[in-house]
Amino acid sequence: MATAVLVAGLSGCGSTPEDEFSGTSVDQLYADAREEASEGNYESAIKRYEKVEARASGTLMAQQAQLELAYAYYKTGERAQALAKIERFVRLHPTSPALDYAYYLQGLINFNDDLGLFGWLSKQDLSERDQQASRDAYESFKQLVERFPNSRYAPDARLRMNHVVNSLAAGEVHVARFYYRRGAYLAAANRAQTAVSEYRSSPAVEEALFIMARSYDRLELPQLRDDAVRVLKTSFPQSAYLTQGDATIDKKWWKLW
Template sequence: MINKSAERAAARVVALAGLLALAACSSTPKDDPNSQASLDKLYAEAKEDLSAGAYDRAIKSLERVEGRAAGTLMAQQAQLDLVWANYKANERAAALTALDRFIKLNPSSPAMDYALYMKGIVNFNEDLGLFGRLAGQDISERDQQAARDAMLSFNQLIEQFPDSQYADDARTRVDYITNTLATYEVHVARYYYNRNAFIAAANRAQRALADFPKAPAAEEALQLMVQSYDKLGLTQLRDDAQRVLKLNFPQSVYVVSPQEKKAWWKLW
């Protein structure tokens, strides 16, 4: 004869099992926001928004994908897509934050070369903007910290991944940034010289030569040093700078002295 207590216990177990079965039926993988099916759907929607240029909506969806799929390849891809979405939405700070997070969390990722390339691209901004164009501003006249950050990222890419599909473009951009930064230093040196701050002008021109010795702007940097030292009465330094200028730029317009210039009536 079965004990009544056992019967009641068995009945409770059956009832609990029934409730669990109902709960399982009511929470299918399709409705689970963390299920792979739901993540796939959410990511697909984010990619559609990204393609359509709906960057704000894409960013929100990608952030949810990244959080729910943490530690997976999908989360890594969502992070990289977030970079692109923020970059296209002109959210530079957010794009850099997403890149730094990706680089920190995925140091051995096969997409590391792309992450470094994008970090350079986000900082590399050759568009002067409407106000810059209206004012006739040259890129070399603006603050260059972003350009320096871009060059660091591109150089890191070139050193760590010399055979990357992004390496050649990175090298081209490094050359461009190098010339831009050198021109910027010379621009500042000229600014000081025109305001009779000859020590500051000489120091800034010397900095351009030290940091970017092969840039075209090195020619004018040397000339500014010659002129600044001459104004300061530092004849030895002036003559040294003049010799370096003649040695490295023998055809420079700065090398020809007034006595060597042709008379207006001479044809040869």
């Protein structure tokens, strides 16, 4: 009797969980997943997309499910899982007709993850945030616009690339300002120079040139100071920085109120 109970117990331990979708066709699962996602029920959609991806492996439906699953993960805040899905998709399907969307979604996830892009509205300190997400977003959008210039996603990707550049430049200038205020003039000049050389089209370059000029002045490097002032005058002839001193650097430029 004891042996029979033991065998029954071992049998129960070895059983697998019942598949709640075992009686649902893969086509119906996919349709249900899309419906759940359209209604904002992303957790429910994820369960179904995962089943579609597994059951329809090797088909176009599975590829589509992978991308929609990545988007659902993104909408539920599972950034790492979303990016992992996209990276796997790009690696396994380099000739997919949906590759442009994969790059766009990859960029979008990193773009929205980086508070440096719009975090200034909430008065958060740029120096406390890692801008790697911005760089990753830029690279994804760059892949999209270079490889698929006529993609429906390319125009928006270009706009977001401009936002990324401005964010990265603003981050460099913020750090330069931080160093200047603390008397680390060489470090301030170097970070400002990075903004000028790498992000020439960004509005933040104006302040970067000003910080360079003031830093070189404090370091008693008149030629470098004069060069920075000359470029500032040429590039921004109406700049307020030309008539203001260190008080301009102390102003929190990112505050709107």
